[in-house]
Amino acid sequence: MSDTRPADPALTAPGEHMDALREAAGAWVWDEPAGRLYADARFANFCGLDPEEARRGLPTSDFFAGVIPEDRLRVRIALAGILRGSETFSKTYRVRGAGGVVRWVSASGITERDLSGALQRFTGVLVDITEQKRIEEQLRIAQTAGGVGTFEHTYGFGTAEVSAQFCRLLGLQPTDALPVRTINTLVEAGDPLIIRSLGEEGALPYSEMRIRRADDGAERWLARRGERRPDSVSGGERFIGVIYDITPAKLAEAELRELARTLEDRVAERTRERDRVWNRARDLIMVLSPGRQYLAINPAWGAILGYEQDELLGRAHGILLHPDDEAGRGDILERLGRGEAVEDLDLRVRAKDGAYHWINWTFIPEDGFIYGIGRDVTERKQLEDQLRQSQKMEAVGQLTGGLAHDFNNMLTGIMGGLDMARRRIAQGRSEEAESFLETATQAAERAAALTHRLLAFSRRQTLDSQPVEANVLVSSMEDMLRRTLGEQVSLGLALQADIWPTRTDPNQLESAILNLAINARDAMPAGGQLTIETANVRVDWQTKVGNEEIEPGEYVMIAVSDTGLGMAPDVLAKVFDPFFTTKPIGQGTGLGLSMVYGFVRQTGGRVGVYSEPGVGTTVKLYLPRLRGEREAVESDARHGATPRGAGESVLLVEDDPQVRVLVRTVLEELGYRATEAVDSRQALAILDTAGPLNLLITDVGLPGMNGRQLAEIARARRPDLPVLFMTGYAAGAAERSAFLMPGMQMISKPFALETLAKVLRETLGGSH
Structure with a gap:
């Protein structure tokens, strides 16, 4: 067959790129009459074939041997077109070569036919484009770091809440809300709508659509991502999503398709696109070597952090991290080592002038390298800190206001009682001083109780922790609770057998249960049912109890439930706030539930509150299980005369x-x-x-x-x-x-x- 096979194209390619073709391309000749495939060593290495056998000729069926199964069908279909009359062949697909290495290749070929139109030869080249594919993926990641517009739409409403960037992407004046009809009218006919119509099922998938901008009529490509969430206000559902401009990517795709006819143009365009994104991106882009050293950084590092490329190349990635963030770096690298992408990660990075910038990072591992894209969010972090400080000062103001009010009342009782007692004694009416001294004593006891509640709320009270049996403690309180609740409220106990022990301060736990029972009684002015329940609870993963996050573990749960008035969501959200109360003036300090919350958190537990207006309220205390020997709760019932000393x-x-x-x-x-x-x-x-x-x-x-x-x-x-x-x-x-x-x-x-x-x-x- 030597007289019919053309010379190896990779060896005879003219022009200045001959060396590049030798490295990147492999050639084949398909002899249709003989049913044989001839290929050079480069082609054989790409496709996992024996180079010597490929040179001597193989059955044409071996053409598919190296194509990975996922791509094989479409390659067969394209080759079938060649055999049935097509003149040219152009496909990109993946092959598995020697050692199991997978590469992306671009195959291009032409046919030779005799005068009758019968296929004689099918010749072509196979070009390794693995690096191009990697660069294209890098380009896609970089483009998603551009401007993003957000929207939120609740089913049943004709408008959507939007961001200013959302409006700018559509060519509209920035506003907080837009009619859904206005938004979707800008989408070209036949393309997916930005906001889907009412009643469609499923989450918002990734979609691309063309729009005609409202201001200049320019056609732009947008991409949309989002997800469906339940809406707690309307009871329906809402879509939360983002859109961003992908016109450059679409134009680049079109350009790449147009330039795919020649290898030289494709390489040149790929380089230009990569450099354009790399040099003009406003976000930090970096490449880390397998040893986690800086391999490349884009010019944005100089604009944002002041570093030039030669100042960082070869240096370890962790040298710029804030010491407090360095501790979590090992976990990040471990995840990346497993091939997991790490997204939306805020880390502090030291600039050349010594200042730290908050950078929101996305890290993507590929082929041992790590590609990172970071956006400077320092200003956002500063605004968040200012908001937290404002909220903190508001809470301090509320707390000090409540303290001043209650303590001034109590000090009035103390000072007034003592002053009146002093006056009565000076007037010789000592027998009348006793009642005023009693008033002062009661006010002082109230002040002491208030201080105790504040320490409990702030988790600073002194606890006498010991093993406690919840069932024994609740049972011992039954008589006291019945007397406290009165005749209109029925008390029921639902105590689980074999309850686990817990370690806590029994006196404080009794006080917490009594506080909850009194609150429940006050919420049932016409009477009702109060139920105290105990149960063993095992939490297998982090979850929520009410508004509280609870860690995995084993807990003793004590629940106090009533059939009272219940609480609206806005009241429920503030139920643990100090000095917040729904009771009339003079009938409560607003520290009862705050004290319960602080005490349970100090013991390592959590509190969950569930309430519905007109149905009732349930407060659940979750106390960590105590592993070890059970001990019964002891009660001290010793009474008698005041013990005295003997001259010690x-x-x-x-x-x-x-x-x-x-x-x-x-x-x-x-x-x-x-x-x-x-x-x-x-x-x-x-x-x-x-x-x-x-x-x-x-x-x-x-x-x-x-x-x-x-x-x-x-x-x-x-x-x-x-x-x-x-x-x-x-x-x-x-x-x-x-x-x-x-x-x-x-x-x-x-x-x-x-x-x-x-x-x-x-x-x-x-x-x-």
């Missing part, structure tokens, strides 16, 4: 002079001998010089060395010395079990004389 020696350390004088007076009245110190330094001097001491009483929040540190030193010098801590609030003492050692007790300010007397005897007696 007590060292009192308190920096507030008024509190110090008051506590010393109480100690002496209870029968103890007290020595005072104003701080830890003075207390240590007394510890070194004083005789036997039976008890150390110290405030936690002392200036300089705090009370806990003082206790450590005192114990080192006097190992058996009992310690009683007093605390109004101390961040390190929020968890009693972690703060206290054997022989130590804690009492929260303010406290009554009877409470102090009881704790003193417990501490001196060694109980804890």
